Each structure stands twice: as C-alpha cells, then as structure tokens.
Amino acid sequence: MATARSAEQILDEEFLTVRAKLLEVAAAFDRFDRGSGDVKADPRHATLVEAAGLLMTRGPDRAERLQLLFSREYEPGWRSEMGVRAGDQG
C-alpha cells in the first residue's frame, strides 16, 4: 500500500520535525562529551553511534534495522536450551 503523499509533500510537512529530532540526538552526543568521565568504551554508546550511522544508509527499512540493532539476537535453539516443549508437539 503506497503512501497517500508525495515525497516532496512529506518533506514539506516533516522537515522541521525531523530537524528538531536530529538536533536532540546531536545535543545528546554533545552532553556525553561534556560530562565527566568517558563513555566511549560503553557498548551502549557504540550502539548509539552505529545507529546514527545507520540513518545515513539507503533502503526502505531503516526503522526495522534500527530496531534490530537495539534488540537481543534471536536464538533458534531456545526450546532445547530451556527444555521447553513446543505446543502440542510433545
């Protein structure tokens, strides 16, 4: 299902909102730098940096990829590791 709006219309309508959100992110990184100590070795900081870089990539699924970046990885063998049966399959 396509969006009802053109890309130009979306840009017109959302430019200031997106600008404001990007500024919030930039200001947060500035606060990290101004704070005492150093968080650059913290994996959460590295994830935020990676997330900011992800925004510059192309593709229709940036939001999905950002979500996955902040997610624990799915472990397909979880049932055998936990010893949990599968529904009515015994």
Next chain:
Amino acid sequence: MDYIDPHIHMVSRTTDDYRTLAQMGCVAVSEPAFWAGYDRGGVEGFRDYFEQLTAFEPKRAGWYGLQHYTWLCINAKEAEDVQLSREVIAMIPEFLERPGVLGIGEIGLNKNTKNEATVFLEHVDLAMRTGELILIHTPHLEDKHQGTRMILDMLTGDSRIQRERVLVDHVEEHTIRAVREAGFWAGMTLYPTSKCTPERACDMVEVYGPDRLMVNSAGDWGPSKPTAVPDFILEMRRRGHAESLIRRVVYENPLEFFAQCGRFEFTPR
C-alpha cells in the same frame, strides 16, 4: 469517527477517562488482564481482579455508553511463580462464560524465561481446551524481537491453533512482518516513549496494509495516553488516507476479530 480501543487497562484509569473516550468517539474497549504494578499475593487476588474486570468495569463503561470486553490470565510478569500461575489458570474457567469475556489474554513473555514460556504454553492449552480466542503481549525494547520469535515458535508448534483466532500485540517495525506472515492478527500499541508513535503506526499501515491489523492505546497506570487511537486517526487523516481505510483499522478489524468469540455481542451506535 466511531472507534474501538482493543487494548486498554481501564481499571487503572479514572471514570473521567471513560467520559473522555466517549467524547472522542470510542464506542467499545477491550481490557486484557495484566500486571497491577506489584505481584499479587495469591489466587484470591486474581479472583477479585477478574470480578472487577467482568462486573464493575462493564458497569462503569456503561455510564458513558461504552461497551466493555475483557480477557483473563495471569500476566507474564507474575508467571515466574509457576505454582501460583497454575492455580490462576485452574480458576479462570469460573469466569469464562461471563458476558463480555473474549478469551485468554494478555498472555506472553516479559524477560523470555523458561518459567514464562511454561506458563504461556499452559495458558494456550487452556484456550485450546475451552475454545477461546487468545490475546498476546510481546516483550519490551531489546527483548521484543527474541520474545516475539519465541512466541511464534510456540504458537506454530501447536497444531490445534487457528491462527486467525490469535492477536499478537505490541508489534513494531521488526516484528510485524513475521507475525502477519505467520497468519496471526497484529496489534500496534501507541505509547509516548516506547512501542509505537501514531506516525510510525501509520507508516506500518502504509507499508503492510490494513489486513489483520489493529491499533490500541494500552492505556494503563504507567506513562500512557488513553486517547492515543484518536491521535492515530488524526495522523491518518492528515496524510490524506481514506476514511474507509481508517475505519477498517480502528473499528471494523477489532469487530471482525472479536466476533469469532461466541459470547461477543456488540450494538453499533
């Protein structure tokens, strides 16, 4: 526009909120059982809670012309206590035939533990033995992806389940596709700081279409907005979407899903 909020915890909200919902066009709410913010001390606490959900809340909703429906379970946050969970699951059938009860929910996972999975499966088994619909909570933030996949593993591993009779809630961009491709209904929850914003929910309608998709506020005792569904409606209108598309997501889809419950009775306005 008349709309239905298919997931909202009205026991945590004031009577004024019922009034506001009615003023905003809400004609019905569906209230899953959930965590009270503290772990209940025993099965009697749940019996009292189910009494509130099935007797008092429909009355309170009715003061403003709203129709109230509910779902019963012990939530994932309290499922670590497997013994208590089994006592609650054994007690649930006392309430299943009450008017307005739509099924078992919101069951699911919280921290994706073995005990949570065990209790989830026992709830599913109860639903299958009693022929009930299921409403599912998926975990938050970094646990959502793994937890949703675990839930899908358990559901698709049970050949008794009719997938169109299961609603998997709180989907986001990284979980909606798997839920819908597996044949389940999906719910998008609008929260101020986690889950979806109205804008992102509209994006998902645009990307995935309206089939088997609903939107809810999940308003509760935490930071949440009971009138979030009207925010979604406004955003869809702002983007130029047809009234028929909006109505399908916020009104017709919940009705279609709920109507699979034999006890479901709804009077349109």
